[in-house]
Amino acid sequence: MSSCLFCEIVKGNLNADLIYEDDRIVAFKDINPQAPFHALVIPKDHIPTLNELDVEHAELIGRMLIVAKDLAVDAGYGQRGYRTIFNCNSEAGQAVYHIHLHVLAGRILGWPPG
Ligand code: 5GP
Ligand code: ZN
Secondary structure (H helix, E strand, O other): OOOOHHHHHHHOOOOOOEEEEOOOEEEEEOOOOOOOEEEEEEEOOOOOOHHHOOHHHHHHHHHHHHHHHHHHHHOOOOOOOEEEEOOOOHHHOOOOOOOOEEEEEOOOOOOOOO
16 A cells, blocks of 8 residues: 555545546545635646656646636636645645645635745
């Protein structure tokens, strides 16, 4: 068994509330939502942090952002607004070392973030 939680979700070994899947990307509801709508968009490939990204990942990251937008819009938050966030490493609060794009909506999101 892999030690990466999100790889286990990709492989179907760990339950998650999946809301999107294609050949390279999976999205699911966050287990500890920080807003009425809180989804995570992840690549199926294991990439630990944003620091590992290279130009070869450009299409993947673009697709992830489009998935995030589609999820937020389909859930009815296109006009009200939503936030997309990648946390990178400890000072940004990254807890799971498999990159994931947070999609948050459904309440007023303060700025700057804590
Ligand atoms: P980070 O702090 O790394 O940016 O975000 C990790 C996110 O993953 C957190 O919002 C946390 O609630 C979520 N998370 C951690 N473990 C699980 C899990 O097993 N299932 C789901 N659905 N979300 C998880
Ligand atoms: Zn992983």
